[in-house]
Amino acid sequence: MKTYFCAAALILGTTLSAGAFANNVVSPAMGGFSGPVNAIGTVKAVLDAGMFSDDQPVSLTGYIAQSLGGEIYTFQDDTGVINIEIDHDKWFGQQVTPKTKVAILGEIDKEFNYTTIDVDSIRIIQ
Numbered sequence: 001m002k003t004y005f006c007a008a009a010l011i012l013g014t015t016l017s018a019g020a021f022a023n024n025v026v027s028p029a030m031g032g033f034s035g036p037v038n039a040i041g042t043v044k045a046v047l048d049a050g051m052f053s054d055d056q057p058v059s060l061t062g063y064i065a066q067s068l069g070g071e072i073y074t075f076q077d078d079t080g081v082i083n084i085e086i087d088h089d090k091w092f093g094q095q096v097t098p099k100t101k102v103a104i105l106g107e108i109d110k111e112f113n114y115t116t117i118d119v120d121s122i123r124i125i126q
Contacts, residue, residue, distance in 0.1 A: 037106070044079035046108055047115060054110040058117055061103045061125060064096055075104065084117040085109070094124055098108070101125040 004101075008119050039057040046058055075084045083102065094098030096102060106119040 011031055013099075040108070042079040043075070043082045045075050046082060047080060048116075049108060049110075051110065053108050055107045057105070059103070059105050060117070061101065062115065063098055063101060065098050072116075082115065082117060084119050086119045086122060090119055090122055094122065096124065 012101045026090045039059040040049060040053075041059055043060065044060070046053075046060075049056065059078060060075065062075055064076040065076050065081070065101045067073050068083065070086055071085050073084050073086060075082055084106070086104075101124070103125055104117070104119050105121045106117045
């Protein structure tokens with residue numbers, strides 16, 4: 001009988017104390033730095049960057065000229081052309097054509113014999 005009352009008290013105490021924590025839901029803060037970024041700004045500068053430029057940030061404005069299949073695209077600005085990789089979840093429903101001016105943020109992905117840009121975000125420029 002004692003174990004029955006102890007078990008009931010334990011269950012009741014746990015249930016009542018859980019309600020106190022139910023309203024203390026912490027939502028993550030959505031924010032971050034807003035200001036200038038030290039990033040490479042042209043395709044030519046990306047292609048001319050040295051062999052130690054892997055993962056260096058880039059901020060480019062130009063056009064996505066064509067799809068090469070999958071998540072690989074050709075990007076061009078006034079200084080040159082480079083392949084970029086845009087994951088499907090980075091599009092956020094945006095529709096882009098070769099005549100749509102876009103701004104991309106990402107990092108240089110430098111391999112032994114080629115250089116691409118791994119895009120973190122894409123934004124249409126009006």
